[in-house]
Amino acid sequence: MRNQGPEMEIVHLLRAVTVELGLHSARFANHNGMHPTDVRALIELMDASRADGEMTAGRLGAALGLNSAGTTSLLDRLERAGYVRRVRGRQDRRIVVVEVDERAVELGWSFFGPLIGKAVEFLQGCDEREREAIRGFLEGVREAAAGSE
Amino acid sequence: MRNQGPEMEIVHLLRAVTVELGLHSARFANHNGMHPTDVRALIELMDASRADGEMTAGRLGAALGLNSAGTTSLLDRLERAGYVRRVRGRQDRRIVVVEVDERAVELGWSFFGPLIGKAVEFLQGCDEREREAIRGFLEGVREAAAGSE
DNA sequence: CCGTATTATCTCGCCGAGCGAGATATTCGA
DNA sequence: TCGAATATCTCGCTCGGCGAGATAATACGG
Secondary structure: OOOOOHHHHHHHHHHHHHHHHHHHHHHHHHHOOOOHHHHHHHHHHHHHHHOOOOOEHHHHHHHHOOOHHHHHHHHHHHHHOOOEEEEEOOOOOOOEEEEEOHHHHHHHHHHHHHHHHHHHHHHHOOOHHHHHHHHHHHHHHHHHHHHOO | OOOOOHHHHHHHHHHHHHHHHHHHHHHHHHHOOOOHHHHHHHHHHHHHHHOOOOOEHHHHHHHHOOOHHHHHHHHHHHHHOOOEEEEEOOOOOOOEEEEEOHHHHHHHHHHHHHHHHHHHHHHHOOOHHHHHHHHHHHHHHHHHHHHOO
């Protein structure tokens, strides 16, 4: 094997975390009769409402790597289940603004909330320098993964 | 929103990292005419050969959340593409041991190696206490995600 | 203003990953 | 030795997602 220093242990740990988070999402999907893509879509939508504001059908599909046909059927599923609403844009009536139903937000928090709570708890037990190390590591990995487009 | 302390920023960053790593895997899959599940399978297989030793068809399917039919067709795809070989178990001839071809290992390193390299580089710039904070955070998140079975 | 290019989404037909049910081959236990 | 248990495979099917193209609304040059 190429490298077996103490650094590789953390790299493998990060991979294990992503696998475990993926399985956690899959369990959430199963419990609610959803597909992995639907969960990813809800997370993307909730994140957008926290940061960017509105999310359109096209932007959502792009974020998930779906084409327009796939995006339409995704929104059909989510809307049929009552998790989102389609709202035509006011100034530009071609676009479809996707609004997340409050029920879906509550459902998401009930499943991911405890996990987030544990992470926050751990971080509160850290001092500023330790938190900065964690932030720097995550930021670095994100940039490295995003950079090799 | 429920919580907007500095801790939540790191939680969102972790989510962003998992999304970005997922997209990175998807790009790898596209470049090689594979599906996301195939990439996950190769990672699982390479990880098993690093730690546990042999990987059987059944254990692989379980790790990926596939049933036996799906596992068979996954192995058919991977074998057809030359990434793995099926080898019947010696003492128990019911089981199928899955061996990863060296070509697949090289392919994986060519794509994920640079990413791993950047992470290792960052970690080497940390002192022991910072590394311990990162390890503790990841370990905690993994356990929290795995614990809520 | 009008016609055309562009943009955002939807419809249709199809492919194939993954599932359930059950077949097959091998091993284990009474 | 024979039935139960185990590991994998086969068959038929469902449905998520794709490509191609239709539809509707906007932007823009003349």
